[in-house]
Amino acid sequence: MDNRHVLVVGIDGVRLDLLPELDTPHLDEVARAGFLAPVEIDDATPTMSGPCWTTVVTGVGVAKHGVWGNRLDGNRLDVFPDFTTRLALECGRRTFAVGGWAPLFLARQGGPLFTAPSRLSFIAPREDTPAAWEEADEAVAAEAARVLGSGEELHASFVYLGAVDETAHFLGCGQEYRRSIETADRRLGRIVEAVRERPGRAGERWTFIVVTDHGHREEGGHGGRSERERTAWVAACGPGLPAVPAGATVPAVRHADVAAHVYAALGIVQDPHWTLDGAAFTA
Numbered sequence: 001m002d003n004r005h006v007l008v009v010g011i012d013g014v015r016l017d018l019l020p021e022l023d024t025p026h027l028d029e030v031a032r033a034g035f036l037a038p039v040e041i042d043d044a045t046p047t048m049s050g051p052c053w054t055t056v057v058t059g060v061g062v063a064k065h066g067v068w069g070n071r072l073d074g075n076r077l078d079v080f081p082d083f084t085t086r087l088a089l090e091c092g093r094r095t096f097a098v099g100g101w102a103p104l105f106l107a108r109q110g111g112p113l114f115t116a117p118s119r120l121s122f123i124a125p126r127e128d129t130p131a132a133w134e135e136a137d138e139a140v141a142a143e144a145a146r147v148l149g150s151g152e153e154l155h156a157s158f159v160y161l162g163a164v165d166e167t168a169h170f171l172g173c174g175q176e177y178r179r180s181i182e183t184a185d186r187r188l189g190r191i192v193e194a195v196r197e198r199p200g201r202a203g204e205r206w207t208f209i210v211v212t213d214h215g216h217r218e219e220g221g222h223g224g225r226s227e228r229e230r231t232a233w234v235a236a237c238g239p240g241l242p243a244v245p246a247g248a249t250v251p252a253v254r255h256a257d258v259a260a261h262v263y264a265a266l267g268i269v270q271d272p273h274w275t276l277d278g279a280a281f282t283a
């Protein structure tokens with residue numbers, strides 16, 4: 001069986017401009033081994049989680065996938081499925097999606113975004129507060145580490161962490177928000193460590209992608225076109241992605257490139273009928 005694998009970790013609502021002053025060693029490690037690039041959310045796309053995550057995992061923009069807000073009703077995911085679904089249904093790969101935001105995983109609010117991955121785990125926060133979301137993300141990280149560390153064959157996975165965004169909405173982009181980003185980074189580290197300890201890891205090739213969907217205004221909140229709201233980012237490392245030297249210009253990246261890179265990293269040539277808007281990250 002093919003030994004190529006991809007892990008995508010999506011951390012909701014992480015401002016790029018704050019990263020240099022925060023302690024995020026695990027994100028830094030991915031960036032150092034590959035790159036960390038800003039993503040400007042295009043003018044057509046509301047700077048909201050629903051449309052941005054849908055673009056990330058389908059590889060097509062809002063004009064095709066039809067998700068314009070945090071309700072996913074009216075979407076075209078039947079035509080433009082997320083990569084965990086397409087890989088499982090059309091490409092003979094095994095996939096996994098886990099997280100705690102309902103419309104991504106459940107038939108609620110017009111979802112799910114992840115329609116038919118091989119394995120799916122949903123861990124609901126007990127209430128809509130930053131503390132409850134931290135607990136849920138902790139459980140999501142534990143579940144991701146358990147599943148990915150087990151050695152189960154999973155070629156492509158998506159792990160969603162939502163506490164950072166929730167914290168900004170409740171408390172703005174102050175100290176609690178910064179601590180939440182650092183906590184999310186520790187969870188990223190736990191998941192990556194579980195992959196490293198997989199039985200059979202020595203014979204596997206892994207691509208790691210870490211991505212955020214949008215930024216936040218200083219007081220918390222997004223949906224507008226200010227620079228802080230429309231600036232997202234992607235970090236990635238893996239085969240075919242040589243490290244970008246410190247100080248060198250990072251490649252231009254769009255959200256739609258993430259799904260396109262997932263396919264490329266697995267050695268899958270896009271079917272022209274998929275009409276993806278993204279392209280694999282350039283070396």
Ligand SMILES: [Zn+2]
Pocket residue numbers: 012013048049050165213214
């Ligand atoms: Zn979001």
